[in-house]
Amino acid sequence: MPEIIPNLHPVFVHFTVALFSIATALFVVLFFAPKIHPGLLPERLREQLRTVARWNLWIGAAITLVTVAAGFFAFNSVAHDAPSHAAMKLHRNWALTTLPLYLAAALWSMYGAYARKTLNRFFIGLMLITQLLLLSTAWHGGELVYRYGLGVISLPQPEGDGHAHDGGHGHGDARETGHAPDMSMEDMNMETDTTPEDHPDHAH
Template sequence: MPEIIPNLHPLLVHFPIALLSVAAFFHVTAIGMRGKSCATHCAVVAHAALWLGALAALPAAFFGWQAFNSVNHDEAGHAAMLVHRSWALATLVLLAVLAGWDAWRNKVEAIPEGWFATAVIAAWAMVAVTAWHGGELVYRHGLGVMALPEAEAGHGSHNHGVMTNGEGHPHADVLPEDNAHEHSPYEHTH
């Protein structure tokens, strides 16, 4: 595996997040459109997104388990990983139950019942909480990422290519025609 990505969990985890978001939206939409011709189309998307989201959660959980057992971490990171793992496993079980129930009890074009849409929204909320805790692992604890280089003399010791209007004010006051050169937003000099 490439060195920058220690495992496939970060790549795969976004599929169930997106699919469950779509499933929750279209469950509600299908119920709201009941009696209209587009309700059946919304129901098809709702059911399919739920089933695909639950299926996509399986490899995401597998590679999450692999990451749990292989990513370097400290005590605080380990505690945060345990919270994320608990939410992920509970969410996976709920998704499997909901998708299994839905596939067994409903035709793909069946308009969802209100109680079931509520359960899908609850599952989506659990996915969101799990994702939040996963983000905390990366952004708060730095797990699964390569270390950033140490700044030599603090952040203020290098130039970010900020343009000024000649009076020392940041480039927000500068119009393009005021500059003698083109400035790319991707320019970054040290």
């Protein structure tokens, strides 16, 4: 079994975001297209898009339960310091606000399919609000990795002589900069000086 760095959360987040975003886009098209022009979407195409939108939403909701569980695992295991802990809590809070709306939209859509209801503006409103919350959640998640470096084993160090691209700009030499791509997460957690234990001022 290959080691997944830093954990499984980043594997699932993309499904959560992509499946919901496709569902939102398709439901919006299905809702507005007939209002723009009744013949814009032929009935057979509408039927197909409705099915695709629903399944994206339903599968996305199921996977999001795994995403959130993996998020809690990441929250409790990834090495962090006080500022990144605050950023993690903010990301978690956005996620826990998004989750119930995501699930509600999926259940509403299931009921709509069962009872053969047509799309209404309240459902489209819920999808759009949830989409915005989801994007904010994902953006705050990206901040954790790309701004605070959570789960990152080593960072490139551009200073100094190193290899040059054809255009001429050099980057630091990986052998001399301490860049260590073959470290494991365990090594990193041992070497970091910002483990949770070092920061008794914050608690989960």
